[in-house]
Amino acid sequence: MIDSIRNLGLRNRVFLTILGIILLVGSLLYFKVQYDQRQALHNSYLSIAQNALDNRSQHLIIRIENLRNQTRFLSQTPPVQAIARAIKNNGFDQLEGNSRSIWEQRLKDIFKAFLQANPFYFQLRYIGVADNGKELIRVDYKNDQIITATGEQLQSKGDEKYFIETLKMSEGEIYISDVTLNREFGVVQLPHVRTIRASVPVFTPDGELFGMVVANMDIGPVFDLVMSQIRPGIKGYVSNQEGDFLVHPYPEKTFGFDLGKRYRWQDEMPSTDLHNLSQKKDKLVSTHSHLEQEDLLHAVAGKVYFDKDRPDRYMLLIYSFPESLIENETVAFRNLMLLGFFVLTFLLGIIMYVMLKKIFSPLTQLTNGASAIAEGRHDIEFPKGTSDEVGYLVSAFQYMLKGITSQEQKVATLYEELKRSEVYANHIIESTPQGIIVADTNGQIVRVNKIVLLMFGYDEDEILGQSVELLMPEKNSSQIIELTMSII
Known part of the structure; x- marks a missing residue:
């Protein structure tokens, strides 16, 4: 093969060498640009996911903070203490001079007005500690109607976690519950209502715990915002501190703990430890293998602390995107760049070939001239003189040809003299x-x-x-x- 390359001629060898260098440099540049493009896309997706995480985490925190503040406000309305005083005094409030029924109607009116003005809330309750947490007042917002529960519609909530936790609270504290599906009489409500509750303990003036005001907020619209698309291919998740999904691209995988089958990020993203996020930073960027898709998955996660006094209670927001998403986006760019690379190489090849042909044309003429001189011909047409190395070579060839011509003339003269001497010598020998x-x-x-x-x-x-x-x-x-x- 080396001999075949050598037989191509100097011009073709130079052409192939330069073309090889161009292809090598172009290939390295191609892979470098492609790598940079992939990194830029990766960083862009991470940045978009991080911004969404920050913005929507803040939105979720603000909504829960509003729940906290508004529940505190409801617990401080006059009927709340007046009802407690009336119940303690056989149904009559001596301080204001009104019966229990009057104060209960006033609180119902306040609850109704609040629910009409705040559509995210669907239930407000005043629950007493007595009778295993029997509801004293409950107002529901259901199917665009305000409904006040009476009689047997009032339930006992003494076994509910939020009731038990609120009993442990001191005056002025507020309990924020985990997010669950709302239940009525122990049965999950249909259609599902994703619920978070705030409860404020109510104490009598002598410091005795009387009951609690509980506000149920539908956090579903906030979760829907988390799920709303920020860029095609980026998926959003929310889990509780146990890892159970509250938001998932597949709705059937949410609230499994309420529906009999748990779905957790620990099972779906087994190689990522989202529990060990720093409480100072509370952000994580991770890369791991997706259990179901067997695709490299990039994730950005952050904790949302909804209970100020208990850092062990939080929700986890996760945004992820697969490596194949980046690969798909780079295909069009890679193909375009590859086409441009081949077109540019082709044009450079043509330009280089023409230039080399122009450069080597005088050398070809000189080569042909050298062959003619070797054959004894002196009628050689030299290339036009230039000021570069080729011009110097042409001048050297012309000088050499003059020298050869001069030597041949001298040899011819000597030859004629020898011939005359030989004739004379032959004449002497024979005579x-x-x-x-x-x-x-x-x-x-x-x-x-x-x-x-x-x-x-x-x-x-x-x-x-x-x-x-x-x-x-x-x-x-x-x-x-x-x-x-x-x-x-």
């Missing part, structure tokens, strides 16, 4: 009346005149190349002295 034998240093006869041929009776072709001893047998001994004097 001499004595025999003349010319031998070389080995004693081989190279020349004789006619006298010798006549004396010895040989033809010229018989005697040339023979040893001089051929001409000196016994019978010719009388001529030895004479012949010896004539040998040259």
Whole structure:
């Protein structure tokens, strides 16, 4: 193969060498640009996911903070303490001079007005500690209607976690519950209502715990915002501190703990430890293998602390996107770049070929001229002189040709002189009346005149190349002295 390349000629070898360098540099540049593009896309997706995480986490915190503040406000309305005083005094409030029923109606009116003005809330309750947490007042907002529960519609909530936790609270504290599906009489409500509750303990003036005001907020619209698309391919998740999904791209995987089958991020993202986020930073960027898709998955996660006094209680927001998403977006760019690379290489190849042809054309003429000189021809057309190295080479060839011509003229002159000398020498040898034998240093006869041929009776072709001893047998001994004097 090396011989084949050498036989291509200098111009073609130079062309292939430069083209190879261009392809090598272009390939390295191609992979570098592609890598940079992939990194830029990766960073762009991470940045978008991080911004969404920050903004929507803040939105969720603000909504829960509003729930906290508004529940506190409801617990501080006059009917709340008045009802407690009336119940303690056999149904009559001596401080204000009104019956329990009047204060209960006033609180119901306040609850109704609040629910009409705040559509995210769907239930407000005043629950007493007595009778296993029996509801004293409950107002629901359901199907665009305000409904006040009465009689048997009022439930006992003493076994509910938020009731038990609120009993542990001091005056002024507020309990924020985990997010669950709302239940009525122990049964999950249909259609599902994603619920978070705030409860404020109510104490009598003498410091006795009487009951609690509980506000149920539908956090579903906030979760829907989390799920709303920020960029095609980026998926949003929300889990509780146990890892159970509250928001998932597949709704059937949410609230499994309420529906009998748990779905947790620990199972779906097993190689990512989202529990160990720093409480100072509370952000994580991770890369791990997706359990179901077997695709490299990039995730950004952050904790949302909804209970100020308990940092162990939080929701986890996660935004993730697969590596294949970046790959798909780089395909079009990669194909376009590859097409551009080949077009540019083709154009550079043409330009380079034309330039090399122009550069090497004088050298081709000089090569042909050298061959002509070797054949003895001097009618050579040299390339037009230039000021570069090729011009110097042309000048050198012209000078060399002049030298060769001059030497040939001198040789021709010497040759003519030798020819004249040879004619003169031949004339002397043949006209001499004595025999003349010319031998070389080995004693081989190279020349004789006619006298010798006549004396010895040989033809010229018989005697040339023979040893001089051929001409000196016994019978010719009388001529030895004479012949010896004539040998040259």
